Amino acid sequence: MNILIIKSSPHKKGSSNLLAENFIRGAExxxxxxxxxxxxxxxxHPCLGCDACHMNGLCIQKDDMTELRSQILDSDMAVFVTPIYYFGMSAQLKTVIDRFYSFNSELMEKALKTMLIAAAWDSNDWTMKDISAHYETLCRYLNFKDQGQILGIGCGNVSMTKSTEFPEQAYRLGKTI
Known part of the structure; x- marks a missing residue:
């Protein structure tokens, strides 16, 4: 299976990317x-809402989304990786998802397998409620086939994250895909 990991943290060596690396190790x-x-x-760049694409064409913006679009459409699975900022996904991942607008129909028809990997400093039991609900709504709307979620609470920095069960969970999930 061809798996595309979409990392969205501004911290290349951050907690969400650590979880992603464990997933990747298992999947490989x-x-x-x-x-x-x-x-x-x-x-x-953020979606302009110009509707030039008509939800089923090329976006008029010329940026790295062109590359990502072809990578997603060539993949069997996409894994969304994000740190939690104020109980939601990073702005970088939200920008990617908003830009799906230009190829909504292709994504819906593809029935792409997906997964969410998120890392949050907070360890309250409600910390991941909203991002999980948002992801599940995206799956319903875009006809994505959810393969699982790693919702790493108490993962505020790399050393905290390493001391949790979430790196091992990510690895095991990668092994079971």
């Missing part, structure tokens, strides 16, 4: 092909 050991798109450091 299982024999999957993994590629990475770093939305946290890509040249991406």
């Amino acid at each position: 050991e299982k024999g999957h092909q993994v590629s990475i798109f770093d939305a946290g450091h890509a040249k991406l």
